Amino acid sequence: MSDLARTRADFPILHQQVNGKPLVYLDNGATSQKPRAVIDALVHYYERDNSNVHRGLHTLSMRATDAYEGARTRIAKFIHAADPAEIIFTRGTTESINIVARSWAQAHLKPGDVILTTEMEHHSNLVPWQQAAKAAGATLSYIPVLGADAEGGLDYAALDTLLTPAVKLLAFTHISNTLGTVNDAAELCRRARAVGAVTLIDAAQSIGHAPIDVQTLGCDFLVRRRALPPRSRRRGRHLDRRRPVHRPRPDRRANPRLRLPRLFRPQDVRPHRHRRALRPPRPPRQTRPR
Numbered sequence: 001m002s003d004l005a006r007t008r009a010d011f012p013i014l015h016q017q018v019n020g021k022p023l024v025y026l027d028n029g030a031t032s033q034k035p036r037a038v039i040d041a042l043v044h045y046y047e048r049d050n051s052n053v054h055r056g057l058h059t060l061s062m063r064a065t066d067a068y069e070g071a072r073t074r075i076a077k078f079i080h081a082a083d084p085a086e087i088i089f090t091r092g093t094t095e096s097i098n099i100v101a102r103s104w105a106q107a108h109l110k111p112g113d114v115i116l117t118t119e120m121e122h123h124s125n126l127v128p129w130q131q132a133a134k135a136a137g138a139t140l141s142y143i144p145v146l147g148a149d150a151e152g153g154l155d156y157a158a159l160d161t162l163l164t165p166a167v168k169l170l171a172f173t174h175i176s177n178t179l180g181t182v183n184d185a186a187e188l189c190r191r192a193r194a195v196g197a198v199t200l201i202d203a204a205q206s207i208g209h210a211p212i213d214v215q216t217l218g219c220d221f222l223v224r225r226r227a228l229p230p231r232s233r234r235r236g237r238h239l240d241r242r243r244p245v246h247r248p249r250p251d252r253r254a255n256p257r258l259r260l261p262r263l264f265r266p267q268d269v270r271p272h273r274h275r276r277a278l279r280p281p282r283p284p285r286q287t288r289p290r
């Protein structure tokens with residue numbers, strides 16, 4: 001069997017004819033089809049483990065939490081993140097960028113700062129920065145795209161004048177959805193770092209087409225479909241689950257099991273506040289008649 005036939009065999013949806021011909025599907029950038037292994041894992045989860053992730057102490061909740069955290073660990077490995085805690089699940093690229101714009105940008109940008117992006121961005125990586133710049137009184141600048149002679153590449157020479165210390169964020173796409181241009185992400189991050197700017201890579205198009213190593217790229221945020229893995233070790237000033245603004249004490253966490261040693265016993269774990277609130281009130285103490 002050829003590689004193509006073997007790959008097709010993995011995808012049940014391709015085992016059909018459309019307009020009298022075997023289905024060929026190319027719109028993976030928008031919605032990718034699922035191979036048998038993924039469909040089976042989803043069915044298995046819903047038939048066996050479906051439950052509250054991080055919010056229960058019963059068996060199904062434990063299994064669901066293990067599966068969820070297992071996925072986080074596998075994704076961390078896939079993109080070579082330094083720590084699974086750097087992976088944050090979101091609904092997609094657009095939501096991830098909006099989270100960075102509404103959290104990091106809102107907290108750090110001030111009047112006179114510059115957000116630098118490129119002329120080739122998807123609107124998901126443009127509108128949030130227009131809004132963030134407006135809210136902070138910052139300026140939005142663009143790295144120009146060179147013409148057809150340069151195959152739609154970025155004007156890296158323009159970086160010499162555009163990347164000043166006033167630039168606080170460089171947000172750019174790894175692979176352009178319109179031009180197909182592959183940007184030199186590692187070089188852009190390196191140049192941004194040299195002026196103290198934070199970097200965000202839109203990897204919506206690249207994650208499925210090229211190996212991604214966030215440590216080699218040296219980015220602060222890398223956003224993609226369904227996950228937002230920020231690289232946090234280097235500067236630790238963004239959505240870092242290991243250094244939350246408010247870190248509750250272990251016994252106050254919604255799911256203390258997450259951070260406790262593996263051998264904890266459920267009876268060691270205090271019910272969290274919500275559950276305490278649901279407990280029926282104690283009957284009033286009986287006082288003995290004198």
Ligand SMILES: Cc1ncc(COP(=O)(O)O)c(C=O)c1O
Pocket residue numbers: 029030091092093094095122124125173175176177202204205224225226
């Ligand atoms: C380069 C790029 N960025 C962002 C997006 C938006 O992605 P999402 O649908 O995950 O929000 C797309 C979607 O095609 C894209 O191609």
